[in-house]
Amino acid sequence: MAANSLTVEQVLKEKKTHDLDSVKELNLSCRALSDVSCLSKFRNLEKLDLRFNNLTDLQGLKSCENLKWLSVVDNKLQSLNGVEGLIKLTVLNAGKNKLKSMNEISSLVNLRALILNDNKISSICKLDRLKDLNSLVLSRNPISEIGDSLSKLKNLSKISLSECRIKAIGSSLKSCSDLKELRLAHNEIKALPAELVLNKRLLNLDVGNNMITSLSGLEVLGTLSCLRNLNIRGNPVSDNEKSAKKVRKLLLPSVNVFNAKPLDKSSKNAKHARFDTDNETFDTRDNKPAEEELSKDRKSKKTSKRNKSEEEEDAINEDNKRKKKKSKSNANIDQIQTEKKEERKQKKSQGNNDDDAAEKKQKKASPKKELDAIDDAETSFAQIFSRDTVSKGSGDATEKKRSTVQETGLVRVMDTQDNKKKKKMGKNQSKSAVVELPGEVEIGLGGESKWE
Structure with a gap:
């Protein structure tokens, strides 16, 4: 008995049984088998793996009428003679052989998957009967x-x-x-x-x-x-x-x-x-000059608005100074001309009332300025909150004057910072206008066309 021939005894011993009809599945891959004719006695065999052997034909499988799954990949098959009667077969994988024809397949009416890659087949036979393929x-x-x-x-x-x-x-x-x-x-x-x-x-x-x-x-x-x-x-x-x-x-x-x-x-x-x-x-990078012109135009508009608001603020400050000087000079004249204490007290009280009126006017002007800033679309939230922080806690008129100067300084500094940020943002936006494609990820360039 040749070493590359399979026997019934070997199969039964491997499956640990004496009943041939109980064997439904066999894995006989990688055994250098050239003869498997003994498998015709296993009539209930449904799944058979014969990959990587030395088979030249499949005549020994003629009687395996219940076979549903068969793999004979990488053998030495020159034809598929022997499979014509296996009408229950649903999967047949006979890739990597030396097949020149596939005509034997036409009768396998229940076949769903047919794999015959890497052979020598020159034409596809009629597969009209394989409705479930x-x-x-x-x-x-x-x-x-x-x-x-x-x-x-x-x-x-x-x-x-x-x-x-x-x-x-x-x-x-x-x-x-x-x-x-x-x-x-x-x-x-x-x-x-x-x-x-x-x-x-x-x-x-x-x-x-x-x-x-x-x-x-x-x-x-x-x-x-x-x-x-x-x-x-x-x-x-x-x-x-x-x-x-x-x-x-x-x-x-x-x-x-x-x-x-x-x-x-x-x-x-x-x-x-x-x-x-x-x-x-x-x-979209071709639009860069137009974007630059637009940003310049916006910048000039912002500058003109800022200059206008600064001029209005300076005018209000000068008016307040004049009113304070006038009220002080009136108080001094009244003190020199009046000799009596009652008149002095009355005139002092009048002077104080004038100071209060000036302070009230200044207070009225300040909220209006705040409202103008809030309504101005170009004013940032940082500018508005910085004004509130500086104006709180100021006591007399001199401190208010200083706070106004500090406030103006803060606004200018913050405007400059905002402009820098806006310029940077403008540049980033113009660059990000062109969305680059993602980096090349090399995956399968039309490689092996088969399913595992």
């Missing part, structure tokens, strides 16, 4: 055209035909209304067909490294409202920077990843801000 992987096979082999597969949601020799898609996918993922990287495709609009549920599309040269070959992209991930890198139309920008304009807001780079909301907004409809690059 949802995943088809045929990448890295010398397939030149799709034809009408998929025309009746309405439930097909994933197709991978990367690194084949496909030159055109045509109307071969128009019936695949449930298609969500389509991988066609590294082929010879020159344009995406208008019929792709019928694949309304398409989420992921990879047509990188093909031969698409003009924007007209990508116009259909604007109709795919569900598209989330698009890769066209490696095509002549994508290599040209100007053309690449135009392609970005075709994309709908739903696209999250473009050319293997994730897009966030800011970059999507930047896309619309940076490109105009005349096919020429437009940058």
Whole structure:
């Protein structure tokens, strides 16, 4: 008995049973097996893993009629003879073999996932009977055209035909209304067909490294409202920077990843801000001179308003000084001319009353000034609160005079600081007007098109 042949005794010993009908699942991977004909006796077998062996055919599995899951990846199979009768099979993975044909598949009516990547298959057979097929992987096979082999597969949601020799898609996918993922990287495709609009549920599309040269070959992209991930890198139309920008304009807001780079909301907004409809690059930084003129105009308006308020304040201060001097001189004249104490007292009281009236006038002027500052749109909150702080706690008229000077000084200092802050803010705003795209994050550039 050869070391690479499997026996019934070995299987029963491994499963720790004497009942052949109780064995439903077997993992026989990586054992260098070249003969598994004994498995025909295990009629209730449902799942079988034969990866990484030396099998050249599958004739020994003919009687495993209940088999639902079969993996024969990385063997030496030249045909799939032996699987025709396995009509309950739902998953078949025969990738990385030496298969030249897939005709044996056409009778597997319950098949849902078919994976035949890395073989020597040159054409896709008719799959009309596989109504439940949802995943088809045929990448890295010398397939030149799709034809009408998929025309009746309405439930097909994933197709991978990367690194084949496909030159055109045509109307071969128009019936695949449930298609969500389509991988066609590294082929010879020159344009995406208008019929792709019928694949309304398409989420992921990879047509990188093909031969698409003009924007007209990508116009259909604007109709795919569900598209989330698009890769066209490696095509002549994508290599040209100007053309690449135009392609970005075709994309709908739903696209999250473009050319293997994730897009966030800011970059999507930047896309619309940076490109105009005349096919020429437009940058919001071109508006910088206009922004500078606007800021200068605002600055001059603020300065004129500030100067006006300072002049009004100085005029009020001078008026108060004159009134105080007048009241003092009147009091001195009354003191010299009057000899009697009663008259002196009366005149002193009159002088005091005049001082009180002057103080009342000054107090009335101050609130008005406060109200003007609050109503002025150019006055900052810091200026208003600084005035309140300085004016509180002042005793006589001399202290009030000093507080007015201090107040004016504070206002000027704070105005200068505010202007500096506003200038800085203006510069920052003009710089931030152009939203830069996020840093490049390299993820899958149309790599292996298969599902684990």
